[in-house]
Amino acid sequence: MADRYDVIIVGAGPAGLAAAIYAARARLRTLVLDESVPGGQMKTTHKVSNYPGFPEDVKGTDLARAFSLQAERFGAKIRRAIEITGHDLSGPMKTFELDEEETVEAPAVIVATGARPRELGVAGESKYRGRGISYCATCDGAYFEGKEIHVIGGGNSAVEESLFLTQFAKKVTIVHQFDHFQAEPVSAAEALASPKIEVIWDSEPRAFLGDNQLEKLRIENVKTKEVRELATDGVFVFVGYVPRTDLVKGVVKMNAWGYVETGEDMSTDVPGLYVAGDIRAKQFRQITTAVADGTVAALAVQKYVKSLARAAA
Amino acid sequence: MSEYVQEITQAEFETEVARSTLPVVLDFFSTECPPCEALAPKFDAVAEQFSGKARFLKIFRQGNRDLATRLGVTGSPTLVFFKGGAEQGERMSGEEIKRSALKAQVESLLGA
Numbered sequence: 443m444a445d446r447y448d449v450i451i452v453g454a455g456p457a458g459l460a461a462a463i464y465a466a467r468a469r470l471r472t473l474v475l476d477e478s479v480p481g482g483q484m485k486t487t488h489k490v491s492n493y494p495g496f497p498e499d500v501k502g503t504d505l506a507r508a509f510s511l512q513a514e515r516f517g518a519k520i521r522r523a524i525e526i527t528g529h530d531l532s533g534p535m536k537t538f539e540l541d542e543e544e545t546v547e548a549p550a551v552i553v554a555t556g557a558r559p560r561e562l563g564v565a566g567e568s569k570y571r572g573r574g575i576s577y578c579a580t581c582d583g584a585y586f587e588g589k590e591i592h593v594i595g596g597g598n599s600a601v602e603e604s605l606f607l608t609q610f611a612k613k614v615t616i617v618h619q620f621d622h623f624q625a626e627p628v629s630a631a632e633a634l635a636s637p638k639i640e641v642i643w644d645s646e647p648r649a650f651l652g653d654n655q656l657e658k659l660r661i662e663n664v665k666t667k668e669v670r671e672l673a674t675d676g677v678f679v680f681v682g683y684v685p686r687t688d689l690v691k692g693v694v695k696m697n698a699w700g701y702v703e704t705g706e707d708m709s710t711d712v713p714g715l716y717v718a719g720d721i722r723a724k725q726f727r728q729i730t731t732a733v734a735d736g737t738v739a740a741l742a743v744q745k746y747v748k749s750l751a752r753a754a755a
Numbered sequence: 756m757s758e759y760v761q762e763i764t765q766a767e768f769e770t771e772v773a774r775s776t777l778p779v780v781l782d783f784f785s786t787e788c789p790p791c792e793a794l795a796p797k798f799d800a801v802a803e804q805f806s807g808k809a810r811f812l813k814i815f816r817q818g819n820r821d822l823a824t825r826l827g828v829t830g831s832p833t834l835v836f837f838k839g840g841a842e843q844g845e846r847m848s849g850e851e852i853k854r855s856a857l858k859a860q861v862e863s864l865l866g867a
Contacts, residue, residue, distance in 0.1 A: 478793035478850055485789040486850075503789065523796040525854045541800075541854060558851070572830040572848030581788040582830045584817065655827040676829055 444537060444545040447473045449743050451552045452538075452689060454520055455482020456729045457719025458554035459509040460736030461743075466516035468744045473546060474513065474520040475538065481506025482556050483683075483720075484729060486578045487599075488606040491628075493729050502580075505729075531693050531715050549714050549750055550743045553690055553702075554736060556720040557683030557727070562594065566650030567679075574656025574676045579603040582678075583610045589675035592617055592659055594647055600680035601625035601633045607678065608638040615672070616641045617661055650677065685721045697723045708739035714746060756795070759802035762813045765822035771812060773840040778809045778864045780857075783816045783823060785831035790850035794832045797854040805861055836864050 449465050451458045454476035465472040479485065487502030496505075510520055521540070528539030537547045559577040561567055567575060576582040583606065591611045593604045596618035602625070604614050616633070621643045623630040633639050642661065648669065649660040658671045685701050694710040694717070695703045701723035708716045718735035720727045756762065763771045772779050782798055784791040802811035816823050816831055826835060826842075833848040834857070843864060847857065 477853070479789055481789060503787070506789075523793050523854075525797075527855065572833045572846055573827050574829050576830045577849065578788075578790065578830075581785065581790055584785065585823070585829045585831075656829075 444547040445473075447471045447546060447548040448747050449473075449550040449552065449740075450475065450536065450538065450546060450548040451518075451554060452476075452526070453482065453554035453556055453686075453719070453721075454478075454480035454510060454522075455554060455556045455719060455732060456484060456509060457556070457732035457736035457739075458482070458552065459513050460733040461552050461554060461718055461740040462513035462518035462520070462736075463509075463516060464737055464740035465743060466513060466518040468740070469517075470744065470747060471548075472513075472518040473548070474518055475524045475526065475540070476520070476522055477525055479506075479522050480510035480520055482732075484509075486580050488580050488603065490729065526689065529689060531690065532712060534714065536714065550716070550746055551714065552708070552716045552718055552736070552739045552743060553721065554717065554719045554732075554739075555686040555689060556732075557685050559679065560682045560684050562647055562679055562681060564647050564649060566652075566656075570650045570652060570656040570677075573654065574652065574674070575650060576676065576678050577680075579606050579678055582676075583607050586611045586676050588612050590673075591615070591676040591678065592672065592674050593678045593680065594618075595680040595682075596620060596622075597624045597680065597682065598626060598629065601629045603678060603680055604633055604639055605629065605636065608636055611638070611675075614639050617645050617647060617659075618643055619646045619664060620644065647677075683720065683727075687721060690715070690717065690721075699723075706738075707742040708735055709742060716743060756813070757799040757803060759806050760799055760811045760813055762815070764814070765819040768822055771810075772837055775810055775837070775840070778843075778861075779837040780809060780811050780861060780864075781835045781837065782811070782813045783828045783831055783833045783835070784813055785816045788831045790852075791832045793850060794852055797852065797857060798834075801854060801857050801861060804858065805865075808865060809861055836860065838864055 448470035451474045484502040485506040489499040527542045590613045645661045651658040716739040718739040719732040
């Protein structure tokens, strides 16, 4: 027998947890599934400075914990470290098989699986992952105490995490493909002023080299075409994100970049199936926009579940 | 931590890992590491499944830097697999370690 809910939310990032808060407060039986611990990308962000309501910087992990405690306070059930081993989202009753051993179902589903860090797709990247290459500064920064490291990227994540990494590393060299940062001016200026941070502009990584361990980074200047190899103790990669759409592939309409197209109420082409947060086709991806999406999706789900109840009555 | 998982220090590496008669899965973890927190329940579950057939050990990276350096581990969590004292198979690391993938890797370690 499947355990029955009114709504199942997949992904416990800001979108999924905001949806859970609204759904649970509306007294919908609400289940949140996450393959990790709650927080999504927030939980590995060392500090958040632009989330309203916090006059001082807040740690991403603290914000993540606050979101999940709030959702649980209203009765949402959050399942952690769950692997979805089977699913059917196309029919009126949507089902998930969890860890090959139990089944849950609901008439409404909000997929808020967000995005994962983009890999560079450069030679040697998978070989040296965990052997010098990292995608998470909060997790791995301490491994590089007193070392000289490189950061690839120039957006908010790259610049802010570089600043965080200066706590550990002796020197952080940012390699960026353009001649200026895409990051917000405040963090960009802070990075440029940091005595521990150096920037190599107009350059892209071409290969990771070493023996058993990452030792060198090969970069190419995209303007002069000059190629050189830099000795490195470690490389952190922050070059954007790719949507995590495995659950909805082939079920809903996606745009050319793989993001899911929705109506203004977060609905997809499939009745009862909603998406929210970074997985959605839209222009901006922030914690605030994810929260807004989650809110809208949960309100739309309330209407949908009520309409089903009326139809059944 | 479940009863099927044991935490070791680098001083115990020789006896617990290198000279173990059973295959060993060694998990390097850190504090302030959400992916490590996420892996823990999956690691416990798979450890229970292979109880008596393989050993599941954890080692705190910050307290055991020399071993991490010696094995070239630079990220948490990292799973390193051993059989007959020698490292075998691909390491697994980061947030995306799935329970089913870990299970499959342990099965192939036992079969190899």
